Amino acid sequence: NIHQFLFDADGVLKDIRLLKSDSLEYWQGELAPGRYTLVAWGNWGYESDVVPAPQPGVTQIRELAMTSATGTPTGTSTSEYRSNTERLYYGYSTFEIPATGNSVNRTIYLTHCHAVLRITVHWEDGYYPAEGTGGYTFRLRGVPCEYGFPAGYDIPLASGDGAFTFPSIGSPVIWHQAKAAMNYNDELTGELVTYRLTSGSHPLLSIYRGNERIMKEIDLQLFFCKLPVSLDENTEQEFDLLVTIGQKIVVTQLSSSDWAEGGGLG
Numbered sequence: 001n002i003h004q005f006l007f008d009a010d011g012v013l014k015d016i017r018l019l020k021s022d023s024l025e026y027w028q029g030e031l032a033p034g035r036y037t038l039v040a041w042g043n044w045g046y047e048s049d050v051v052p053a054p055q056p057g058v059t060q061i062r063e064l065a066m067t068s069a070t071g072t073p074t075g076t077s078t079s080e081y082r083s084n085t086e087r088l089y090y091g092y093s094t095f096e097i098p099a100t101g102n103s104v105n106r107t108i109y110l111t112h113c114h115a116v117l118r119i120t121v122h123w124e125d126g127y128y129p130a131e132g133t134g135g136y137t138f139r140l141r142g143v144p145c146e147y148g149f150p151a152g153y154d155i156p157l158a159s160g161d162g163a164f165t166f167p168s169i170g171s172p173v174i175w176h177q178a179k180a181a182m183n184y185n186d187e188l189t190g191e192l193v194t195y196r197l198t199s200g201s202h203p204l205l206s207i208y209r210g211n212e213r214i215m216k217e218i219d220l221q222l223f224f225c226k227l228p229v230s231l232d233e234n235t236e237q238e239f240d241l242l243v244t245i246g247q248k249i250v251v252t253q254l255s256s257s258d259w260a261e262g263g264g265l266g
Contacts, residue, residue, distance in 0.1 A: 009035040011061040033099040042089030042110045064149040081177035084193035088113040092151045092165045111164045115237035121188035124246035134210020136180040141204040143194045146170030199232045223251045
């Protein structure tokens with residue numbers, strides 16, 4: 001699905017449309033001459049909220065935000081960690097309807113507006129966790145949880161023809177957790193899906209079995225900052241990470257279309 005928000009020249013919300021099934025390919029409508037801004041959110045589900053509640057004719061574009069923090073407090077108990085978000089996509093465009101009444105065709109590209117961390121944890125001999133009870137979870141603190149509706153920044157296309165447009169990312173952060181499971185190689189695997197990370201983010205990863213922490217918290221920013229493409233410049237933040245626990249904790253990149261490098265964390 002795609003939720004489409006149309007704003008007039010003054011930034012006032014004019015119309016909201018839900019596009020799905022056959023209507024996903026295009027929207028056709030009649031607009032009075034003038035300048036318009038269109039914001040589109042792809043794959044928006046129940047894991048995020050638009051705040052405040054948008055009201056056509058009243059709400060301004062600068063007032064609106066997409067958030068994953070609604071009703072989710074931050075604290076120390078497991079109930080205060082939120083689950084994975086949806087894989088959001090974002091589109092933004094401005095266009096003008098001429099006074100001549102000519103039709104206007106505009107293609108709007110949606111960009112990745114989420115981050116995915118697919119994590120595999122391997123223990124070296126002598127460092128495997130002691131027997132215990134409870135399910136495994138990955139926990140991640142310090143994750144951005146708010147997007148503005150206006151465009152925040154662009155990443156130019158390699159071809160030089162256009163750019164990827166991303167929303168502004170707010171300063172509030174939240175805590176995430178996702179279930180993990182052992183595979184046949186006695187490695188722990190799981191996936192965290194969050195809002196996009198920034199070059200200034202400090203996502204703190206830890207591993208729990210039940211309420212017991214079995215890996216100390218590590219700052220993944222120390223890993224990301226060693227990669228040749230910064231998080232702010234990465235158009236698709238999808239990472240396959242291998243965390244090796246031994247005398248040190250080492251984080252490496254298993255595979256990526258952009259790079260194949262890693263970094264160590266004490």
